[in-house]
Amino acid sequence: MKDYDKMTYEEKLKDSVYSHNYICADCKKDIYNENRHDVAGYKKVCDACYFVRIEKENEIMTDLLTGLLNCGYRDLDNIMDCKYDMEDLIEEVKNSGDESIDINNLTYAMFEKGKEEIRTSIENRIEEIEEEINNTEDKKEIKNLKKELKEIKNLDPYEDIGSFHNYCDTSIYFNEDKGDIYKKYFQEALDEFYENTGFNID
Numbered sequence: 260m261k262d263y264d265k266m267t268y269e270e271k272l273k274d275s276v277y278s279h280n281y282i283c284a285d286c287k288k289d290i291y292n293e294n295r296h297d298v299a300g301y302k303k304v305c306d307a308c309y310f311v312r313i314e315k316e317n318e319i320m321t322d323l324l325t326g327l328l329n330c331g332y333r334d335l336d337n338i339m340d341c342k343y344d345m346e347d348l349i350e351e352v353k354n355s356g357d358e359s360i361d362i363n364n365l366t367y368a369m370f371e372k373g374k375e376e377i378r379t380s381i382e383n384r385i386e387e388i389e390e391e392i393n394n395t396e397d398k399k400e401i402k403n404l405k406k407e408l409k410e411i412k413n414l415d416p417y418e419d420i421g422s423f424h425n426y427c428d429t430s431i432y433f434n435e436d437k438g439d440i441y442k443k444y445f446q447e448a449l450d451e452f453y454e455n456t457g458f459n460i461d
């Protein structure tokens with residue numbers, strides 16, 4: 260019988276018995292199939308070592324991101340609640356003519372995407388109202404629909420919503436007094452904007 264406790268890591272790896280079990284590449288303890296994790300280079304690690312690696316990985320990712328996006332750790336919060344595809348946003352920044360990507364123009368691209376969705380909600384509602392007007396005889400309802408149409412038809416999120424971009428001191432707001440009209444008719448779209456960006460339009 261071999262004394263596995265006395266074998267070196269390399270000897271264990273070569274041993275056929277151990278081809279059924281695994282040895283953690285980090286702590287060198289035996290691990291079993293149910294709690295091994297595959298990591299870089301076809302290595303296997305145990306649960307405990309895996310979590311250590313995840314933490315290390317988070318640190319590396321944060322360093323990479325703050326370095327690449329030219330910002331501090333807290334500034335990354337700007338995009339942490341973003342539900343849009345990051346690749347799409349990066350593509351937007353690249354197409355915008357900015358020389359490099361940083362946290363500010365990335366946040367800007369996220370806001371632009373959110374505004375586009377609000378604009379789509381407005382366009383859809385306008386179409387819906389026009390249809391409703393054509394399909395009803397009810398004079399009171401027509402009057403109300405026309406009133407709403409008049410109020411919303413000139414809305415343009417790209418004009419009505421402004422934003423300030425300065426790392427973690429970034430905000431988005433309604434220009435002039437447009438907020439009330441948006442809140443009156445498009446609260447759902449504003450909620451969605453918040454869901455997708457993590458920012459409330461003030």
Ligand SMILES: [Zn+2]
Pocket residue numbers: 283284285286287288304305306307308309
């Ligand atoms: Zn381990």
